Amino acid sequence: MRNKNLIIALTVIVTALCFFYISFTFVARGVEKDAVDAATTADGKVDIQKKQAYMDSIYNEPVYNFLGAKYTYKEVKSLELALGLDLQGGMHVVLEVSPVEILQAMAGSNAESADFKKAIELAKEKQRNSQGTFQQAFFDSYRSIAGANNLSKIFANATNKGKIDIRSTDKDVEKVINEEIDLSVERSFNILRNRIDKFGAIQPNIQRIRGTGRILVELPGVENPQRVRNLLQGTAKLEFMEVYQIYEIAEKTNRINDYLINLAEEKKTSSASDTSVAVTTTDNSSLLVTNSADKDAATVKADTSAAAKDTSKVSDFYRLIQAQGGLIYKTTDTSIINKILALDRVKSIIGNDLRFVWDRKANVVDGDVGYIELVPVKVGRDGKAALAGDVITNVGYGLSSDGKGYEVSMQMSPAGAKSWRKITKAASQEQNKRRIAIVLDNSVYSAPTVQVEIPNGSSSISGNFTLDESKDLANILKAGKLPAPVRIVEEVIVGPTLGQEAIMDGLVSMFAGIAIVILLLIMYYSKGGMVANIALVFNIIFTLGFLASLNSVLTLPGIAGIVLTIGMSVDANVLIMERIKEELANGKSLLTAIELGYDKAFSSIFDSNLTTILTGVILFFLGEGPVKGFATTLVLGVLCSFFTAVYITKLILLWMAKNKSDNAISFDTFISKNAFKNLNFDFISKRKIAYVFSSAILIIGLVLTIIQGGLNLGVDFKGGRSYIVEFKNPVVASDLRDGLNDYFEGNGTEVKTYGSDSKVKITTSYLVEDESADADKKVEAALVKGAENYAKNSEFKILSSSKVGATVADDIKNASWKAMLASLIGIFLYIFLRFKKWQLSLGGVVALFHDTLVVLAIFAILRVFNIDFEIDQVIVAALLTIIGFSINDTVVIFDRVREFDKESSKLDMASMLNASINSTLSRTIMTTVIVLVSVLILFIFGGETLRGFSFALLIGVVFGSYSTIFIAVPMLLDLRSKAEKEADDKILAGK
Template sequence: MKNKKTIIVFSILLGLACAWQLSFSLKTRSFEDKARTFASKSKSDKGSAYRRYIDSLGNKPIYDIGIASFTYFECKQREVNLGLDLRGGMNVILEVDKGTIIKGLSNNSDDQDLKKAVAKSDQIMREKGGDYVNIFIQSFKEIAPNRKIANLFVKGNNKSGGIQNNSSESQVNALLRQETEGAIDRVYEVVEKRINQANVTQPTIQKIDGGRISVELPGVDNPKRMEDLVEKSANLEFYEVYGNTQIDNEGSKFLERLLKISANLERPADTSTAKSDSTLAGKEKDSSQVADADTNSAKSSDESSKMASSPLGKLLKPMPQGSYVALIKASDRQKLTNLLENPIYQGEMANAKVAFSAKPAEINQQGKETNSADEYEVYFLKKDRDGKAVLSSDEENIISDARANPGQTGGLEVAMEMTPQAASRWAQITGTNLNKFIAIVLDGRVYSAPVVQSKISGGNSQITGNFDIKEAEDLANVLKAGKLPAPAKIVASEVVGPTLGQESIDRGLNSLMFGFIAVLAFMILYYNRAGWIAIVAVFANVFVIFGVLSNLGAALTLPGIAGVILTVGMAVDANVLIFERIKEELRQGKSQRTALELGFKHAMSAIIDSNLTTLLSGTILMFTGAGPAYGFAVILVIGIFSSLYTSLLITRLLLTKRVDSGKETAFGYKWNRHLLENINFDFVGKRRLFFFVSLPVILVASVLFVMRGGMSTGIDFKGGNSYIIQTQPSAKYGVDDLKVRLDKHLPGSSNEVKTFGSEGKFRVITTYMINSDSKEDREKASHKVLESLQDLKLVIHNDDPNTAILSSNRVGATVATSVRNKSIVLLVLATIGMFLYIIFRFRNVAFASGALIALVHDILFVLAVFVLLDGVVPFPMEFDQNFIAAMLTLVGYSMHDTVIVFDRIREYLTNKHTKADEPGLINAAINQTLNRTIVTSLTVFIVVVTLFLFGGDSLKGFSLTLIVGVIVGTYSSIFIATPVVVEFGSRKDKKELN
C-alpha cells in the first residue's frame, strides 16, 4: 500500500481534531448536569433555578487545557449543535414585504393602479408563488395596459434609483429588483444583529429563496418574545397628541367632533378646506371654535345619547383626562381603524391618525384605574403637513444607543440617546410643546405619551411601559440594531417543547444504537474477521461525521440522525463491495496480498460511481432544501465523503497491516463461501416478462390516486397550523373525540386529527386563520384550538393550558406553494442529473436510458405504495419535505445499485467479443454480481428497518419510503435497467440492419 505513513499521520491528526471538537460537547453536558442537579433541589420554579445557575456561572472557565481555558458559553458555541426537534426551541421564516418596498419607491403613492397591482401580486404569490418583481410588472400591465410603469416611480426618484419617465420596462425591472434584494440583505443584517445582542445560543440565520429569512433558535423558552424580537420593524416615531391637560381638553373636543359626525349631529368638515389649512395650529383654532359653538347642544342628554349609540360611540369608552381620549376592547381596534377610513371623517382625520397602546390599559396604568386587561388606550396623534410624525426613524436613524434602566417610579424603562442631528430636532420639538403630550410610538403602537415639562437638550428620552427585564432589554436591543428597511412578517413558524425534544433525542439515539448493533451483527456473522475490520471503519466513519458536524456548526436534527444511520449502511455497503471483490480474487487462487490489491482496484470504480450519484442528490437537497430536509442532506454529504475515506483508506490500512504481520483475514464462513456463486439465470432472455411485474401495482395506485383526489399532503406543502397535543393517557381519547370538537368550534376551516406516537398524543392540523400573518391571529389560532378541546383531559403544567401543546408548526400559504413547487423541481433536476451522469460516465445512451427508466419506475412504484398505504397504516403517509428528502435519497440509492451492475457489465463488455456474445456476457455479469447486489442492499435494508422501528412516528413515513426504495431499487437494477439496455441495443442493431 502506497503512502501508508501519510495516511496514518493524516488519520491520527483527523482523529485528534474530531476528538478535540467533540470534547466541548462533553464539557457542556457535564456543566448542564450540575445545573440540573442544582435546580432539582430548588423549592421554587426549577426552570428559573436552572437558568439562574447557567447565567451566574456561565462566564467562568469550565474547560482548562493549560494553554487556554474556555467558559461554558464559549464551549456551547463549539459543541455539536442540536436542532430544535432534538433540543426544543423555535424556527421562524420571515418574508420581507416586497409590495411595501415597491410602494415606498413610489413615495407610497395613492395611485389606485399601483395598489391594485400590488394586491394582485400578493394574491398570485399566495396561490402560485414565483418572482415578485416579474409578477408585479405583469400585473400592472394587465391592470393599466395603456400606462407606462416608469411613471409610477418618478415622484419617488430620490428612492427609486433614478427611474425616469423614459425608463424602459427592463430598466424598471432591474432597479426594482436591486432595491428589493438590497432591502432583504439589510433586513437580514438587522435581524442577525438583534439575535446576537439578545445572547441567543447557537442561532442559525440564513437567507432562503423567495426573499425569505430562516431564523432557527434552539433551546429558547419564550417563543413569543423571540417572535417580537425578529418581527418588530422598530420604526420609532414621536407625535404631538390630541390630549387632555389641566389647561386644555383638545382631546375630548376632537373626539366629540368625531362622535357628532358619527351620530349625524354635525356635517362633516370640508376635506379640501382641512387639507389647505396653512398650519396645524390654525386648524385646531378653527375646530375649537366650532366645538365651542356647539357646546350647549352637546350637553343635551338626547345628543349625548345619540353620540354614545353611534357606530363610533359603541366602540369607545371616553376618558376625560390624560394623553389618551378613550378605551377600546382589543377585538374592536381594527373596527375603529376601518370606521375612521370612511370619507365622512376625513375632514377631521386629514391631519390626525388613530393609534393604540402597546399593552392593555390595565398593564399600562398611567394614572387611571381600569377593570379589564382586554381594553387598550386610544390616542389621536397629530400629523405634520406631510402627514408624518414630527420626528421619525423612517427617514434616518435617530437612536445612537439604548439601554434598560430602573424607572423613576419603579419598574424598568428604556433610556435612549439620540444622534446629534436628531437631538437638535428633539430640543426644538420639546421647546415648542411645553405642558403638552408627546407620544413615543414604536411600530405604530404607543408605548408612552408623557407631558413635556421643559425643553430637553442633549437628545435624551425614555420609553416607559411597565416592562419586565426581558422586555426592556429586547426593546433596547431592537432600537440599537435599528429599523428594518422593510416590513418582515412571520409566514411560517415551528415551536418544539423541551419534552418532545428529549423524546426525539431518545428515539434518535436508540435507532442509531440498534442500527449500529444490527449492522455489526450482520457483518460479523457474514464476513467473519473481515466484518470486525469493517465495523472499526464504520465506527471511525460515525466519529468523523460528528466531529466535522461540530466543527461546521451545523445543527444535528432527527432527520440528520436518520442520515447518520443511512450513512452507516452506505459505509458498510462500500466494504461489502470490496470484500466481495477480494473473495472473487481468492477463489481464483490468488494470495491474500494480491487479492487485496486487486479487490480494492476493481471495486474502486463501483464505489466512486455509486457514491457520486448519491452525492449529487444530497448536494441538490443541501443547497436548495430547508428545515429537516436540509439537516438530513448535510449529514448525508458529510457521510459520503467520510465513507469513502474510511472504506478506501482505513479498511485497506487495517487489512494491509494484518497481511504485513503474516496474518490471514477470513472473509466468510464455509456456509457462505460459495453462496450464489454458480447461479446462471437467464435475465436477458426473460427480460420482457419483468417489464409487467410492477405494472398492476402502479395501475391500481393510479386509480386510487384519481379517486382520492391525489396524495395526502403535509402541512409544509398545503399550509396550515399543526399542533402536537398531550391528553391524559388514561382518558383513552380517539381521533374523533378531538375532531368533532374542532369542527364545532372552528367552522369554515379544514381540520385533521391523527395519532402521534402513543400515550395520548395527537397531531391536530387546521387551516383556521391561516391566511393571516399577524401576530394576534397566530396567537388566536392556538388559543382557539385549546379552547375547542378545553373539556378534554389535557396534560398541563403550572396551570398553563398552553403547555398542553408540545409543539406547533405554522406554514403560510405563500411558503407552502413555494416549498411544494421547489420540491417537485428538485426531484426532476435530480433525475435529469442522474441521466446526464450515466451518459458522461459510461459514454452510452443505452446505459443512460436504462438507468433513467429504472429510476422513473422506482419513483412511480414508491408513489404507488404511498397511495395504497395512505389511511391504512397507523402513521402519517404524507407528501411533504421529508418525503422529498427520502425520494432524493432513493434516486441516489437506486442509481447506486444500477451503477454497481452496469460497472460489471462494462467490465465484461470491454473484452473482445461479437454482438452475438453480448446477451451471454450481460447475463454472466448480472449473475456474477448477484451476491454483492443482494448483500449491499441487505445492509442498507437492515439500517432503514431499524430506523422505521425505533425512529419514532415523525420518521416512519420517511423510513418506509427508504425501505420500499431499497427493495424496488435492487429489483429494478437487475430486472428493469439491464433489460432496457439490451432492448436499446437490439433495436439499434435492427435499425442498422434495415
Template structure:
C-alpha cells in the same frame, strides 16, 4: 508490495485523532454545554464567581468544546412562518421621495407654478402643478431625479417611472425597482430577525427565506411561539416627529400631511404630529437600558453622524417646542426641547419596567423591521417531544449499526472486523465534523446518518470482493490486497461522487429538513470514503505486517 509510507500513516491517524477529539464533547453533552455557557458569560465580561468557576470546571479547557447543535425537532423550541408585507415599503419610499420632488419643482416655480401634493394610492406620489401647460417640463425635471437600479436584474433601468394626467404628475417605482426593493426588504428582515434572536442569547436559530415574501424562523430552546413573536414580531419603528397639537379626540382632523397618534402613558390623550419625521431609528447606532435622574427605567440612545446633525439642528431651532418620540405608531413621550442637544445622544423615558426597557433597547439596537410581518403558522415543540425524537433516532442508528456489524463480520470474517472498526470511526468522524463546522443536527439529519451507516460499508464490500477475485488467480495475499484496492478505487470514487453531487443539490435547492439531511449525508460520504480507502487499508497492512500470512480468506 503492500506498503504505506510512515508519513501517510501518521497523517491518517492524526486525522482520526482530531476527529475523535472534536466528537468526544458530544458524549458529555450537558456538561460541555454548561461549561460553554459559563465561558460565554466570562467572555462577555461577567465576574468569575464560584458558581461560574464550578461550571467552567465541568470540562477541561485544553479539549475542544464544540458541540453538535440540536435542531428544533430534537431540542424543542418555537417555529414561526411569517409573511413580510413588502408592499408597505413602497409607501415609505414615496413619502421619503416627496421632499426631493418638492425641492426640485420649487427651483422651477417660475415655469411650472405652485405645487401641491395630492391624495394617492400608497405606492404612488401625485403632485399637482398650477401651470398645466408646463407639465412636460415638470415630468422632465422629476425624471432627472431617477437613479439607476442597484441589482443584477435591473441593470440599465431607473428606479422610478414618471407620467402625467392633466395637471398631475404621477410618480411610482418601476417594476424592476419593486422587485429589487422586495429582495432588499426580505434580506433586511432576515438580518434584523437574526440580530434580535442573537441578542436574546438563543442557540443556533434557523432563519431563512421561503418563496417570494415569507420567512421561516425556528429557534431551539425557546419556551413558546408567543415568546418568540414578542421578540421579533414588533417592527420597533422609532421616529422623532414634531408635535403640532394635543387632543382628546382620536377622530379630530389632523390637517394635511399630519397624523394622529395615541399616547402610551396618558389615557385619552392623542398627539397631532407632522407625518414626516425629523430623525428615524434607522440612524441609531446604539441603545442601552439605563435609569433616568429619578431612578426610573429608561433607554439611552446614540445617533450616527447624519442623525446627530439632524437631531442637533432641529433642537437648536425649536427650543421650547414639544418633540414626540414615537415607537410603532404610539407616542411614548413628548418632552419639550429645553436646549440645544448636540452630540446625537439622548434618553427615552416612559412608564417602563426594567424588563421592558431592556427589551426596547434590544429591539432598537437590532434595528427596525422594514415592513410588518403577518404570522401564518406557529408551533411550539416541547423538549419532551425532542427527547423522544433523539431516543427514536438513537435506536434506529443502533439497530442499523448492529445489523451492519453482524453482516460484515459473518460475510468477511477478520476483514469484516476491520471494516467494522472503520465504520465506528466513521460515525465518530461525522459527529466530529458536525461539531467542528457548527452544523445543526435535525431528525432528517439522523436519517442521513442511518443511511450513511448502510452506505459506508459499500466501499469495503467492493474492495473485499475484488480481493476475492484476485485470490482466485493464484496471486499472493499481499499482491491480491494491493490490486483489490487499486482496481476498486475508480468504482468507489464514481459511486460516492454521484451521491455527493445529489447531496450538494439538495443542500443548495432545499430548505429546512432537506438541508439537514443533505449536510449529514454529504459529510458521511466524505468520511466513509476516507475510512474505507485509508483507515481500513492501514488496519489490514498493520495486521499483515505483524502476521505475515501465507494465505488469507476474505
C-alpha cells in the same frame, strides 16, 4: 501498498482532530449539567432563571483546558456539535420583507392613485399562485392596467431623483426597484442579525435565502415564542408626538358621532359593512379613565356632553368611550372602533393633522375586564411626527425611577436635543400641560405629561416593562429601523419535551443500527467482517468530527442520515470482500487476492459513491431545513466511508496478511461459506412479468391518487398550520377532529395519532391565506377552545407548532420536485459519460423513476387501509436517498456488464446480463439486507417524526434492488441496436 505511510499519518491526524472537535460537545454538556444541578430546587424542579444565571456567570470564563489552551464557555459553545431545533427545542422562522411598503414609499404620493392600488391588489392575487417575485407580479399587473412604459409616471418623483425620470423605460424602472428591494432585504438582514446577537440565544442561525426576499432565523432553546415574534417583526419606527387635549378634537369627534347616527338611521334595516360597526350597545353608567400623568386606573362619572345625555343621539364611537381626560375603551370594543376609524368618511373628518393610536398595554380592573386608551396625536401636514426616532444616539435599560418596573432610557443627538427642548418647553408652558406620546411601531409606549422642559436630550420610555421587555425594546432601538415591515411566512416551534424524545429516539436507532450491522458483518465475513467494522467505527468518528469542525447542526434527519450511511457505507466493504473471495476461489494467494480485490472493486465503489454524493449535493443546494441537514450528513458519511473502506481496511488487511499463511484471514463463516455459489438464475427471461407487475402497482396507485383527490401533501407543500398536542388521557383522533371542525369553521382539518394514543398531530388549513400574527393567535385560540371542549376533564399541552404560508409552500414544493429532476438528469449524464451507452443511462433513470413512483403508489394504496403518510420535505429526502441507493446497485451491475463485455465475445447479451447479475448477487443481497436492517431499526426506534421517512426507505430499498435486476439491466437487452441483435443471433446459432 503505495503511500502506506501517508495513509497512516492522515488517519492519525484526522482521528485526533475529530476527537478534538467532538470533545467540545462533551465539555458543553458537562457545563450544562452543572448548571442544571446548581438550579435544581429541593423539590427536584429546575429553576430556569437560576440555570441561565449560572451559564451567564461563566459565559466568558475558561471551562476547558486542552494541552494548555484555555477555552471559555462561549468558545466551547461555538465549537460544539450543535443540536438542531428538533433535538433541543426552539424556534425556526422564515421572514419575508414586505415589498408593498417599499413600492409605496418609492411611488410617494402616486401610491394613492387608483391604478397603483389596483395593481398592488392584482399582484397579491397573482403571488398566491406564482413562484415569481411580488414586484414582477406588480409590474405585469400595472402594465395590464396602464399599458407599457408607464411605470415612470408613478416612480419619477423626488424620492427617486437621479435614478428614475419621466423618460425611463419600464426596464429601467424595474431594475431600480429590484435593486432597492434587494438593498432593503440586505439592510433588514443586518438589522435583524444585530437584534438577534443581543437577544441572548446561544448559537442562533440567521441566513438570507438567496433569490427571495426571505430571511431564515433559528433560535435554539427559546421558550417564549411571542417575545421572539415581537423582536423580529418590530420595525422600530420611533416617533415623538404631541397629544391633543380632548377639547381640541371635540368638534371632529362630534362630527364622527353625527355621521354614524345619521348613517344608522338611514340604513336601519341594512347589513352594509358601514353600519355593522354602529349597532353594539354597552353600559355607559360607569366608565374608566386613565390619569394622563401616571396612567393609574380610576373610575369616573360618565361623559356629560349633550350627546352622552341623550342616548338616542350616541353612536358606538361615543357610547363605548369616556371623553373626559382621555378616550378609554374596553379591550373587547377595540375592533369596533378600528372599523369606525377605517371608514372613508371618518378618515376625511379626522383629516391630516390628527391620528388615533392605541396604547401598548391595557389596564385591567374590575376583575379581568381590560381598558385601553386611544391616544389622539398631532401630525404635520406631511404626516410626520414632531420628532422622529432617528435622532436617538444611545439607548439603555434599567430599573425605573419608582423602582416598580423597568424603563428604556434614550439620549438624543445635539440637533435632536435642541428640537426636544423646544417641544417640551412649549408643552410644559401651556395652561393645561400637554402630554407627549412616545410611539413605536404605531403603538403608544408612554405618554407622560410634560412638567418642565428637557434641555439635555434625555428621555425615557416607561410602561411597567419586565426586564426582558425593556432589554428587547432597547435592542430593537439600538439596531435601528427596518426599511420595510417583515412578516412571518413560515414558523416552527418545538418544545423541549419533544426535543428530548427525539434525542432518545435518534440515539437508540443509531446505536441499535450500529450493533446489528456489526453483528451481521462478523457473522457473514468472519475476520474480514471485523476489519469492515473497524472501518465503520472510523467512519462514524470522522463523520461526527467533520460535522463538528464545520459548525454543522445535528438534526433528527441528520441522525437518520448517519444511520443510513452506516448501512450504505457497508456496501463498499461488501464489494471488496466479495471480490477478494472471488480471487481466492480462483486460486490466488491472500496478498494477491487482496490487491486484486481492491483494484477490481475500486471503479464500482467510486461510481456508486459519486452518484450518491451527486444526489446529496443537489439535495443540499435545493433543499431547505431538515432536508439540508440530512444531505450534509449523507455526503460527509459517504466521503468518510470511501476513505475508510478503500484505504484503512486495505491497510489493516495487508498488515494482517503480511508474512502469514494464506489462511491467516478468513472471509467466510459456516453461514456464508457455500452461499451464492455457482448461481445461474435466468432473471432476464422474467423481465416482462416484472414489467407487468410494476405497471399494475403504478396504475393502481395512480387511480387511487386521483380518487383520493391527489397526493396527501403535508403542511410543507400545501401551507397551513400544524400542532402536536399531548393529552393527559387517551383521545380518539376522529372524535377530536369532529370537535375541532366547528372552531375551525369547517376548513380542512386532519387529526392523527402521533406515537401514542394520548398524543396527536393536528393539521388545519383554517386561515391558510392569512399569514398575520393575529391569524396565528386566532387559529391557536380556536385549537385550544376545541380541545378544551372535547377533553373537558383532561389536561393537554401543545408540544410544537408549525406554520407555512401558501406561497412559501408552493416554493418548497417546486424546489423539491426540481431537486428530484436535477438529480435524475445528473445521474443520466454521469452514467452516459462513464459507460458510453445511452441504453444504460436510460435504463438506470427509468428504474429510478420507477422506484420513486412505486413509493408514492404504495402510499396511495395504504391510505385505503387508513395508513396515512404525508408527503413533505422529509419524504422527498427519502425519495432522493432511494434514488442514490438504487443507482448504487445499478452502477455495480453496470460495471460488471462492462467487464464481461470486454472479456467475453462468446456470450449473447441476455446470457451476459444474467451472468453480471448472478456474479454480483451476493453483494446485492448483503447490501440490501444490511441497509434494510438499518432502516427497519430507524422505523421501529426513530420516533414518529421519521416514521414516514423510514417507511419510504423500506419500500425504496426493496424495490430499488428489484428494479436494478428486473428493469434497469434488462432494458439494455430491449434497447439494443440492430447490429447487436444480429451479433446475438450469430452467437446463439453457434451454440
